[in-house]
Amino acid sequence: MDAIVKPWPKHPSAPSQSLSEHVRAAPQPLENRPTREQAEEAVRTLIAFAGENPAREGVLETPKRVVEAYEEMFRGYTECPADVLDKTFAESESYDDFVLVRDITFNSHCEHHMMPFFGKAHVAYRPVDRVVGLSKLARLVDVYAHRLQTQEHMTAQIVTAIDEILKPKGVAVMIEAEHMCMSIRGVTKPGALTVTTQFRGSFRDDPNEQVRFLTSIRSGQR
Incomplete structure (x- = not known):
């Protein structure tokens, strides 16, 4: 089968208006998205809320690991479904x-x-x-x-x-x-x-x- 590559336009004014917003583009990032340092500090707060000492050796690197895991587990916020299905084949x-x-x-x-x-x-x-x-x-x-x-x-x-x-x-x-x-x-x-x-x-x-x-x-x- 011969591959047919047909990129789907993603700009709202383009002909892809027929595509739903969640299909034609990845979600827009927050304007005031927290920094990595702020995210790590939030994890320390949760560790303390759970009753643990965030400075204990065993959990000292946990905030960094959690933020890295979040980047992997929630990578879908940076990916576009239209791009995934962009390459098709002629039967x-x-x-x-x-x-x-x-x-x-x-x-x-x-x-x-x-x-x-x-x-x-x-x-x-x-x-x-x-x-x-x-x-x-x-x-x-x-x-x-x-x-x-x-x-x-x-x-x-x-x-x-x-x-x-x-x-x-x-x-x-x-x-x-x-x-x-x-x-x-x-x-x-x-x-x-x-x-x-x-x-x-x-x-x-x-x-x-x-x-x-x-x-x-x-x-x-x-």
Whole structure:
């Protein structure tokens, strides 16, 4: 297959107006974003609030490590979904069925408690005349996962990005995740999974397509 590179314009006045804001560009950084030193000082404050001495040898370097970890875990704030799905391929033959990438593992953080939630995403779409590299679908999941999220919002954002950029016949996404804010605090129910789904186009219009999608996910799983 021959690669087709079609950069998507990201300026608000460009023809990409049809793309949602969260699809066409990375979030704008805060005007008064704290410095690294201020962030490290905030971690020291939290260490002290927990009852620990921030000057103790064992946690002396913790503020630096936490800030570095934040840069990695929340790198999605610097990444643009439209860029991830920018490179597509022309189909050499007609293909009239959905493409499914199952069991995409991810890690994210709940925006309510800033605690991790993690699990698997299952992403399917029915291409028209543009297909995207399979790894790009996993990359798209990571872009949205590496931000403060709710599982419901993340599911909808992934569907919207694929629908608006690739313009397929249909899109389906299911996410299954365990939330630490439910597993290790509050009701403390480890192992409980939250399942969210979102359908667009042919998947939303045809219940049989939804059944095929869900069956394909469950087949082979143990």
